[in-house]
Amino acid sequence: MNTGNTDMFEQAYLEQWLKTTRHYLFADRENLVDATETALLESNLESHGAQDRFISRARGSLLRLLKRTARQDQNPLHELERAFYFQISFIARHPDIPKRLLGWLSxxxxxxxxxxxxxxxNNYELRLCRIIDQAKHQGLIRADIEPHTAASFFVGIIQSLALRMNADLRQRERLLREAVEVFxxxxxxxxSLSK
Structure with a gap:
Protein backbone atom coordinates (compact mmCIF):
# COMPACT_ATOMS: atom_id res chain seq x y z
CA MET A 1 0.00 0.00 0.00
CA ASN A 2 2.72 2.41 0.90
CA THR A 3 6.44 2.50 1.35
CA GLY A 4 8.07 1.57 4.65
CA ASN A 5 7.70 5.23 5.55
CA THR A 6 4.10 5.54 6.74
CA ASP A 7 3.58 9.09 5.51
CA MET A 8 4.46 8.35 1.88
CA PHE A 9 2.38 6.47 -0.66
CA GLU A 10 3.82 4.56 -3.58
CA GLN A 11 2.59 6.28 -6.72
CA ALA A 12 2.29 2.89 -8.44
CA TYR A 13 -0.05 1.68 -5.70
CA LEU A 14 -2.32 4.71 -6.04
CA GLU A 15 -2.40 4.35 -9.83
CA GLN A 16 -3.22 0.63 -9.53
CA TRP A 17 -5.97 1.36 -7.01
CA LEU A 18 -7.50 3.98 -9.29
CA LYS A 19 -7.25 1.66 -12.32
CA THR A 20 -8.81 -1.27 -10.46
CA THR A 21 -11.55 0.86 -8.96
CA ARG A 22 -12.29 2.51 -12.31
CA HIS A 23 -12.71 -0.95 -13.90
CA TYR A 24 -14.93 -2.02 -11.03
CA LEU A 25 -17.11 1.07 -11.36
CA PHE A 26 -17.53 1.01 -15.09
CA ALA A 27 -17.95 -2.73 -15.58
CA ASP A 28 -21.37 -4.09 -16.41
CA ARG A 29 -23.52 -2.82 -13.55
CA GLU A 30 -25.96 -5.72 -13.86
CA ASN A 31 -23.22 -8.18 -12.95
CA LEU A 32 -21.96 -6.17 -9.98
CA VAL A 33 -25.14 -5.24 -8.15
CA ASP A 34 -27.09 -8.09 -6.66
CA ALA A 35 -30.85 -8.30 -6.97
CA THR A 36 -31.58 -7.21 -3.41
CA GLU A 37 -29.63 -3.96 -3.75
CA THR A 38 -31.27 -3.24 -7.11
CA ALA A 39 -34.74 -3.88 -5.66
CA LEU A 40 -33.86 -1.77 -2.65
CA LEU A 41 -32.81 1.19 -4.75
CA GLU A 42 -35.90 0.98 -6.95
CA SER A 43 -38.42 0.43 -4.17
CA ASN A 44 -40.71 3.04 -2.67
CA LEU A 45 -39.11 4.19 0.57
CA GLU A 46 -41.91 6.32 1.96
CA SER A 47 -43.07 3.91 4.67
CA HIS A 48 -41.28 3.46 7.98
CA GLY A 49 -40.87 -0.28 7.35
CA ALA A 50 -39.26 0.25 3.94
CA GLN A 51 -36.90 2.85 5.37
CA ASP A 52 -36.04 0.54 8.26
CA ARG A 53 -35.21 -2.30 5.83
CA PHE A 54 -33.14 0.11 3.74
CA ILE A 55 -31.14 1.14 6.82
CA SER A 56 -30.65 -2.50 7.84
CA ARG A 57 -29.27 -3.39 4.42
CA ALA A 58 -27.04 -0.31 4.32
CA ARG A 59 -25.76 -1.16 7.80
CA GLY A 60 -25.08 -4.74 6.71
CA SER A 61 -23.13 -3.51 3.69
CA LEU A 62 -21.10 -1.16 5.87
CA LEU A 63 -20.30 -3.94 8.35
CA ARG A 64 -19.22 -6.27 5.53
CA LEU A 65 -16.92 -3.54 4.25
CA LEU A 66 -15.35 -3.15 7.69
CA LYS A 67 -14.90 -6.90 8.08
CA ARG A 68 -13.13 -7.04 4.72
CA THR A 69 -10.65 -4.40 5.88
CA ALA A 70 -9.71 -6.33 9.02
CA ARG A 71 -6.94 -8.52 7.66
CA GLN A 72 -3.88 -10.03 9.25
CA ASP A 73 -1.92 -6.82 8.70
CA GLN A 74 -0.56 -5.49 11.98
CA ASN A 75 -0.49 -1.88 10.76
CA PRO A 76 -3.74 -0.13 11.73
CA LEU A 77 -2.97 2.70 9.29
CA HIS A 78 -3.26 0.20 6.44
CA GLU A 79 -6.57 -1.00 7.89
CA LEU A 80 -7.80 2.59 8.11
CA GLU A 81 -6.75 3.22 4.53
CA ARG A 82 -8.53 0.09 3.30
CA ALA A 83 -11.68 1.08 5.24
CA PHE A 84 -11.62 4.49 3.56
CA TYR A 85 -11.15 3.14 0.04
CA PHE A 86 -13.75 0.38 0.45
CA GLN A 87 -16.24 2.99 1.67
CA ILE A 88 -15.46 5.37 -1.21
CA SER A 89 -15.77 2.52 -3.73
CA PHE A 90 -19.16 1.63 -2.25
CA ILE A 91 -20.30 5.26 -2.47
CA ALA A 92 -19.14 5.48 -6.08
CA ARG A 93 -21.06 2.30 -6.99
CA HIS A 94 -24.20 3.20 -5.03
CA PRO A 95 -24.40 7.01 -4.70
CA ASP A 96 -28.10 6.93 -3.82
CA ILE A 97 -27.65 4.93 -0.62
CA PRO A 98 -25.58 7.46 1.37
CA LYS A 99 -27.57 10.37 -0.09
CA ARG A 100 -30.86 8.88 1.09
CA LEU A 101 -29.51 8.04 4.52
CA LEU A 102 -27.94 11.47 5.02
CA GLY A 103 -31.09 13.11 3.65
CA TRP A 104 -33.29 11.27 6.15
CA LEU A 105 -30.86 12.17 8.91
CA SER A 106 -30.88 15.88 8.13
CA ASN A 122 -21.85 6.08 15.77
CA ASN A 123 -21.01 2.36 15.58
CA TYR A 124 -18.88 2.99 12.48
CA GLU A 125 -17.11 5.82 14.30
CA LEU A 126 -16.43 3.57 17.30
CA ARG A 127 -14.84 0.94 15.07
CA LEU A 128 -12.68 3.61 13.43
CA CYS A 129 -11.84 5.01 16.87
CA ARG A 130 -10.52 1.59 17.93
CA ILE A 131 -8.34 1.38 14.81
CA ILE A 132 -6.99 4.90 15.39
CA ASP A 133 -6.38 4.19 19.07
CA GLN A 134 -4.45 1.06 18.14
CA ALA A 135 -2.33 3.12 15.71
CA LYS A 136 -1.72 5.65 18.48
CA HIS A 137 -0.54 2.93 20.88
CA GLN A 138 1.82 1.62 18.20
CA GLY A 139 3.24 5.13 17.75
CA LEU A 140 2.04 5.36 14.14
CA ILE A 141 0.05 8.54 14.69
CA ARG A 142 0.79 11.64 16.70
CA ALA A 143 0.39 11.39 20.46
CA ASP A 144 -1.75 14.56 20.57
CA ILE A 145 -4.41 13.08 18.27
CA GLU A 146 -7.68 12.26 20.04
CA PRO A 147 -8.97 9.00 18.45
CA HIS A 148 -12.66 9.94 18.72
CA THR A 149 -12.07 13.32 17.07
CA ALA A 150 -9.97 11.74 14.31
CA ALA A 151 -12.70 9.12 13.72
CA SER A 152 -15.41 11.81 13.59
CA PHE A 153 -13.34 13.79 11.11
CA PHE A 154 -12.84 10.62 9.03
CA VAL A 155 -16.61 10.05 8.90
CA GLY A 156 -17.16 13.74 8.05
CA ILE A 157 -14.80 13.43 5.09
CA ILE A 158 -16.71 10.41 3.78
CA GLN A 159 -20.06 12.18 4.27
CA SER A 160 -18.79 15.26 2.46
CA LEU A 161 -17.59 13.20 -0.50
CA ALA A 162 -20.89 11.28 -0.55
CA LEU A 163 -23.02 14.43 -0.59
CA ARG A 164 -21.15 15.85 -3.59
CA MET A 165 -21.49 12.62 -5.54
CA ASN A 166 -24.17 12.00 -8.14
CA ALA A 167 -24.83 9.18 -10.58
CA ASP A 168 -22.82 10.79 -13.40
CA LEU A 169 -19.86 8.59 -14.40
CA ARG A 170 -17.54 11.61 -14.62
CA GLN A 171 -18.50 12.44 -11.05
CA ARG A 172 -17.44 8.95 -10.00
CA GLU A 173 -13.97 9.38 -11.47
CA ARG A 174 -13.70 12.78 -9.81
CA LEU A 175 -14.79 11.26 -6.50
CA LEU A 176 -12.03 8.66 -6.72
CA ARG A 177 -9.38 11.27 -7.52
CA GLU A 178 -10.57 13.51 -4.69
CA ALA A 179 -10.65 10.55 -2.30
CA VAL A 180 -6.98 9.78 -2.97
CA GLU A 181 -6.04 13.42 -2.36
CA VAL A 182 -8.23 13.85 0.72
CA PHE A 183 -7.03 10.64 2.37
CA SER A 192 3.56 10.49 13.63
CA LEU A 193 6.54 12.56 12.48
CA SER A 194 8.93 9.88 13.73
CA LYS A 195 7.41 7.21 11.47
Whole structure:
Protein backbone atom coordinates (compact mmCIF):
# COMPACT_ATOMS: atom_id res chain seq x y z
CA MET A 1 0.00 0.00 0.00
CA ASN A 2 2.72 2.41 0.90
CA THR A 3 6.44 2.50 1.35
CA GLY A 4 8.07 1.57 4.65
CA ASN A 5 7.70 5.23 5.55
CA THR A 6 4.10 5.54 6.74
CA ASP A 7 3.58 9.09 5.51
CA MET A 8 4.46 8.35 1.88
CA PHE A 9 2.38 6.47 -0.66
CA GLU A 10 3.82 4.56 -3.58
CA GLN A 11 2.59 6.28 -6.72
CA ALA A 12 2.29 2.89 -8.44
CA TYR A 13 -0.05 1.68 -5.70
CA LEU A 14 -2.32 4.71 -6.04
CA GLU A 15 -2.40 4.35 -9.83
CA GLN A 16 -3.22 0.63 -9.53
CA TRP A 17 -5.97 1.36 -7.01
CA LEU A 18 -7.50 3.98 -9.29
CA LYS A 19 -7.25 1.66 -12.32
CA THR A 20 -8.81 -1.27 -10.46
CA THR A 21 -11.55 0.86 -8.96
CA ARG A 22 -12.29 2.51 -12.31
CA HIS A 23 -12.71 -0.95 -13.90
CA TYR A 24 -14.93 -2.02 -11.03
CA LEU A 25 -17.11 1.07 -11.36
CA PHE A 26 -17.53 1.01 -15.09
CA ALA A 27 -17.95 -2.73 -15.58
CA ASP A 28 -21.37 -4.09 -16.41
CA ARG A 29 -23.52 -2.82 -13.55
CA GLU A 30 -25.96 -5.72 -13.86
CA ASN A 31 -23.22 -8.18 -12.95
CA LEU A 32 -21.96 -6.17 -9.98
CA VAL A 33 -25.14 -5.24 -8.15
CA ASP A 34 -27.09 -8.09 -6.66
CA ALA A 35 -30.85 -8.30 -6.97
CA THR A 36 -31.58 -7.21 -3.41
CA GLU A 37 -29.63 -3.96 -3.75
CA THR A 38 -31.27 -3.24 -7.11
CA ALA A 39 -34.74 -3.88 -5.66
CA LEU A 40 -33.86 -1.77 -2.65
CA LEU A 41 -32.81 1.19 -4.75
CA GLU A 42 -35.90 0.98 -6.95
CA SER A 43 -38.42 0.43 -4.17
CA ASN A 44 -40.71 3.04 -2.67
CA LEU A 45 -39.11 4.19 0.57
CA GLU A 46 -41.91 6.32 1.96
CA SER A 47 -43.07 3.91 4.67
CA HIS A 48 -41.28 3.46 7.98
CA GLY A 49 -40.87 -0.28 7.35
CA ALA A 50 -39.26 0.25 3.94
CA GLN A 51 -36.90 2.85 5.37
CA ASP A 52 -36.04 0.54 8.26
CA ARG A 53 -35.21 -2.30 5.83
CA PHE A 54 -33.14 0.11 3.74
CA ILE A 55 -31.14 1.14 6.82
CA SER A 56 -30.65 -2.50 7.84
CA ARG A 57 -29.27 -3.39 4.42
CA ALA A 58 -27.04 -0.31 4.32
CA ARG A 59 -25.76 -1.16 7.80
CA GLY A 60 -25.08 -4.74 6.71
CA SER A 61 -23.13 -3.51 3.69
CA LEU A 62 -21.10 -1.16 5.87
CA LEU A 63 -20.30 -3.94 8.35
CA ARG A 64 -19.22 -6.27 5.53
CA LEU A 65 -16.92 -3.54 4.25
CA LEU A 66 -15.35 -3.15 7.69
CA LYS A 67 -14.90 -6.90 8.08
CA ARG A 68 -13.13 -7.04 4.72
CA THR A 69 -10.65 -4.40 5.88
CA ALA A 70 -9.71 -6.33 9.02
CA ARG A 71 -6.94 -8.52 7.66
CA GLN A 72 -3.88 -10.03 9.25
CA ASP A 73 -1.92 -6.82 8.70
CA GLN A 74 -0.56 -5.49 11.98
CA ASN A 75 -0.49 -1.88 10.76
CA PRO A 76 -3.74 -0.13 11.73
CA LEU A 77 -2.97 2.70 9.29
CA HIS A 78 -3.26 0.20 6.44
CA GLU A 79 -6.57 -1.00 7.89
CA LEU A 80 -7.80 2.59 8.11
CA GLU A 81 -6.75 3.22 4.53
CA ARG A 82 -8.53 0.09 3.30
CA ALA A 83 -11.68 1.08 5.24
CA PHE A 84 -11.62 4.49 3.56
CA TYR A 85 -11.15 3.14 0.04
CA PHE A 86 -13.75 0.38 0.45
CA GLN A 87 -16.24 2.99 1.67
CA ILE A 88 -15.46 5.37 -1.21
CA SER A 89 -15.77 2.52 -3.73
CA PHE A 90 -19.16 1.63 -2.25
CA ILE A 91 -20.30 5.26 -2.47
CA ALA A 92 -19.14 5.48 -6.08
CA ARG A 93 -21.06 2.30 -6.99
CA HIS A 94 -24.20 3.20 -5.03
CA PRO A 95 -24.40 7.01 -4.70
CA ASP A 96 -28.10 6.93 -3.82
CA ILE A 97 -27.65 4.93 -0.62
CA PRO A 98 -25.58 7.46 1.37
CA LYS A 99 -27.57 10.37 -0.09
CA ARG A 100 -30.86 8.88 1.09
CA LEU A 101 -29.51 8.04 4.52
CA LEU A 102 -27.94 11.47 5.02
CA GLY A 103 -31.09 13.11 3.65
CA TRP A 104 -33.29 11.27 6.15
CA LEU A 105 -30.86 12.17 8.91
CA SER A 106 -30.88 15.88 8.13
CA UNK A 107 -34.47 16.52 6.99
CA UNK A 108 -36.41 15.71 10.09
CA UNK A 109 -39.20 13.25 9.54
CA UNK A 110 -39.46 10.12 11.62
CA UNK A 111 -37.31 10.38 14.75
CA UNK A 112 -36.88 6.60 14.92
CA UNK A 113 -35.31 6.57 11.47
CA UNK A 114 -32.94 9.44 12.35
CA UNK A 115 -31.90 7.69 15.57
CA UNK A 116 -31.30 4.42 13.74
CA UNK A 117 -29.11 6.13 11.13
CA UNK A 118 -27.21 7.95 13.87
CA UNK A 119 -26.61 4.63 15.67
CA UNK A 120 -25.13 3.17 12.47
CA UNK A 121 -22.84 6.20 12.09
CA ASN A 122 -21.85 6.08 15.77
CA ASN A 123 -21.01 2.36 15.58
CA TYR A 124 -18.88 2.99 12.48
CA GLU A 125 -17.11 5.82 14.30
CA LEU A 126 -16.43 3.57 17.30
CA ARG A 127 -14.84 0.94 15.07
CA LEU A 128 -12.68 3.61 13.43
CA CYS A 129 -11.84 5.01 16.87
CA ARG A 130 -10.52 1.59 17.93
CA ILE A 131 -8.34 1.38 14.81
CA ILE A 132 -6.99 4.90 15.39
CA ASP A 133 -6.38 4.19 19.07
CA GLN A 134 -4.45 1.06 18.14
CA ALA A 135 -2.33 3.12 15.71
CA LYS A 136 -1.72 5.65 18.48
CA HIS A 137 -0.54 2.93 20.88
CA GLN A 138 1.82 1.62 18.20
CA GLY A 139 3.24 5.13 17.75
CA LEU A 140 2.04 5.36 14.14
CA ILE A 141 0.05 8.54 14.69
CA ARG A 142 0.79 11.64 16.70
CA ALA A 143 0.39 11.39 20.46
CA ASP A 144 -1.75 14.56 20.57
CA ILE A 145 -4.41 13.08 18.27
CA GLU A 146 -7.68 12.26 20.04
CA PRO A 147 -8.97 9.00 18.45
CA HIS A 148 -12.66 9.94 18.72
CA THR A 149 -12.07 13.32 17.07
CA ALA A 150 -9.97 11.74 14.31
CA ALA A 151 -12.70 9.12 13.72
CA SER A 152 -15.41 11.81 13.59
CA PHE A 153 -13.34 13.79 11.11
CA PHE A 154 -12.84 10.62 9.03
CA VAL A 155 -16.61 10.05 8.90
CA GLY A 156 -17.16 13.74 8.05
CA ILE A 157 -14.80 13.43 5.09
CA ILE A 158 -16.71 10.41 3.78
CA GLN A 159 -20.06 12.18 4.27
CA SER A 160 -18.79 15.26 2.46
CA LEU A 161 -17.59 13.20 -0.50
CA ALA A 162 -20.89 11.28 -0.55
CA LEU A 163 -23.02 14.43 -0.59
CA ARG A 164 -21.15 15.85 -3.59
CA MET A 165 -21.49 12.62 -5.54
CA ASN A 166 -24.17 12.00 -8.14
CA ALA A 167 -24.83 9.18 -10.58
CA ASP A 168 -22.82 10.79 -13.40
CA LEU A 169 -19.86 8.59 -14.40
CA ARG A 170 -17.54 11.61 -14.62
CA GLN A 171 -18.50 12.44 -11.05
CA ARG A 172 -17.44 8.95 -10.00
CA GLU A 173 -13.97 9.38 -11.47
CA ARG A 174 -13.70 12.78 -9.81
CA LEU A 175 -14.79 11.26 -6.50
CA LEU A 176 -12.03 8.66 -6.72
CA ARG A 177 -9.38 11.27 -7.52
CA GLU A 178 -10.57 13.51 -4.69
CA ALA A 179 -10.65 10.55 -2.30
CA VAL A 180 -6.98 9.78 -2.97
CA GLU A 181 -6.04 13.42 -2.36
CA VAL A 182 -8.23 13.85 0.72
CA PHE A 183 -7.03 10.64 2.37
CA UNK A 184 -3.40 11.64 1.76
CA UNK A 185 -4.11 14.94 3.54
CA UNK A 186 -5.93 13.20 6.39
CA UNK A 187 -3.11 10.73 6.82
CA UNK A 188 -0.47 13.47 6.73
CA UNK A 189 -2.37 15.27 9.49
CA UNK A 190 -2.47 12.32 11.87
CA UNK A 191 0.72 10.39 11.13
CA SER A 192 3.56 10.49 13.63
CA LEU A 193 6.54 12.56 12.48
CA SER A 194 8.93 9.88 13.73
CA LYS A 195 7.41 7.21 11.47
Missing amino acids: HGGDGRIRRRIQVVI ALYRAGVV
